[in-house]
Amino acid sequence: MIDYVKGLLAELTPTYAVVEAAGVGYELNISLPTYSSLEGKENVKLLVHEVIREDAHVLFGFLEERERAMFRLLIGVSGVGANTARVILSSIPVAELELVIMSGDHSRLKNVKGIGIKTAQRVIVDLKDKIKPGGDTLMIQPSVNSEAYEEALAALLMLGFAKPQSQKVLKKLFDSEPSLRVEAAIKGALAML
Numbered sequence: 001m002i003d004y005v006k007g008l009l010a011e012l013t014p015t016y017a018v019v020e021a022a023g024v025g026y027e028l029n030i031s032l033p034t035y036s037s038l039e040g041k042e043n044v045k046l047l048v049h050e051v052i053r054e055d056a057h058v059l060f061g062f063l064e065e066r067e068r069a070m071f072r073l074l075i076g077v078s079g080v081g082a083n084t085a086r087v088i089l090s091s092i093p094v095a096e097l098e099l100v101i102m103s104g105d106h107s108r109l110k111n112v113k114g115i116g117i118k119t120a121q122r123v124i125v126d127l128k129d130k131i132k133p134g135g136d137t138l139m140i141q142p143s144v145n146s147e148a149y150e151e152a153l154a155a156l157l158m159l160g161f162a163k164p165q166s167q168k169v170l171k172k173l174f175d176s177e178p179s180l181r182v183e184a185a186i187k188g189a190l191a192m193l
Contacts, residue, residue, distance in 0.1 A: 006045040028061030032090040037063050051082045067094050077126045079119050088112050101127050152185035
């Protein structure tokens with residue numbers, strides 16, 4: 001699984017970016033806000049979500065964890081695929097989308113191309129409990145020492161622990177001790193899981 005791609009921005013369009021890393025060009029599908037943020041940049045780091053289909057491995061790129069977390073929540077909703085989630089994120093900024101979901105404003109979601117009333121209602125019903133007031137999705141990791149957090153999370157997932165529980169335990173550990181090292185975080189999480 002690819003967590004992020006860091007390298008030279010070789011090509012940029014409103015729908016995808018090509019990032020060259022170690023001599024390999026990775027094509028990542030992006031949202032319009034990500035496109036706007038990448039304009040004029042040379043070296044970039046994009047967080048990745050990989051969708052594996054029978055005929056292709058498709059990469060989606062995000063500048064911020066908050067956007068990737070929302071993307072992952074959206075594709076977990078029945079009837080919302082990866083491309084539909086990208087259209088939603090291109091049409092409604094993440095912070096506004098969180099407010100739309102928390103307030104139950106299905107008419108705002110219905111205005112997005114390709115989203116009908118039933119899908120809009122399903123998104124709100126499925127995600128309302130997964131969005132916290134204050135603009136943080138439950139999937140957001142702590143920003144402090146995020147590399148150590150990411151490594152610890154990857155290790156726990158490889159050991160077979162469920163992602164939501166691992167994220168919750170690690171968040172608690174890093175909130176109480178932001179400078180926690182990877183090894184200590186894994187040991188602490190294993191004791192709590």
